[in-house]
Amino acid sequence: MGHQDGTALGWKGKEGLPSGGPSTHEINLADLSKGWSKQGGQVKVVKPPLPSPDKRWKIIDAKMRKMGYQPHALIETLHAVQESFGYLDEVALRWVAKSLRVPPSKVYGVSTFYNFFTLKPQGAHTCVVCLGTACYVKSASKILEAIEVFTKIKPGETTPDRQLSLLTVRCIGACGIAPAVVYDGNVSGRVTPEQATEKLKGYFSHAS
Numbered sequence: 001m002g003h004q005d006g007t008a009l010g011w012k013g014k015e016g017l018p019s020g021g022p023s024t025h026e027i028n029l030a031d032l033s034k035g036w037s038k039q040g041g042q043v044k045v046v047k048p049p050l051p052s053p054d055k056r057w058k059i060i061d062a063k064m065r066k067m068g069y070q071p072h073a074l075i076e077t078l079h080a081v082q083e084s085f086g087y088l089d090e091v092a093l094r095w096v097a098k099s100l101r102v103p104p105s106k107v108y109g110v111s112t113f114y115n116f117f118t119l120k121p122q123g124a125h126t127c128v129v130c131l132g133t134a135c136y137v138k139s140a141s142k143i144l145e146a147i148e149v150f151t152k153i154k155p156g157e158t159t160p161d162r163q164l165s166l167l168t169v170r171c172i173g174a175c176g177i178a179p180a181v182v183y184d185g186n187v188s189g190r191v192t193p194e195q196a197t198e199k200l201k202g203y204f205s206h207a208s
């Protein structure tokens with residue numbers, strides 16, 4: 001699995017690991033991200049904008065709001081990101097850090113410490129198959145099966161030539177057009193197993 005290096009992300013590494021990192025009570029205001037400011041002794045909340053208009057970010061933001069944007073919501077929020085996108089990338093990690101006022105190093109540390117989190121895969125392309133209830137009842141498992149047969153990889157893996165990473169998610173908020181598959185960040189609806197493999201063939205035929 002293609003874990004990114006903390007240095008590449010411009011962060012300090014793993015000092016935020018749960019076992020040795022600062023507790024939420026030890027967070028220094030100086031470490032807080034730019035979107036938050038201290039005014040008259042009070043921390044003024046200036047929410048960072050959503051990373052993109054993709055409505056999955058709104059769903060995750062609503063979860064954080066429910067938990068009061070508290071730093072202790074970190075793991076649950078990272079779960080929500082992974083369930084929506086299939087992995088955690090730099091954009092998501094930085095946005096979560098700002099939203100919850102947690103140092104990016106801690107967010108990176110937590111997401112690399114637990115093996116149920118997947119950082120952005122290394123494939124040139126990503127294919128995320130939704131296996132949420134609405135998609136599942138519309139035979140999403142057959143789509144996944146066809147993709148697995150075609151690519152010879154399982155969810156969470158990348159093809160040996162690094163052309164494609166395959167992932168699954170629980171729901172991407174597009175149940176109305178189930179079954180849904182996300183190719184390189186673009187949602188496709190009412191996908192058939194044949195369409196899915198045809199689409200992926202294009203990735204491999206353009207590979208140099």
Ligand code: FES
Nearest residue numbers: 130132135174175
């Ligand atoms: S269950 Fe697949 S989009 Fe909602």
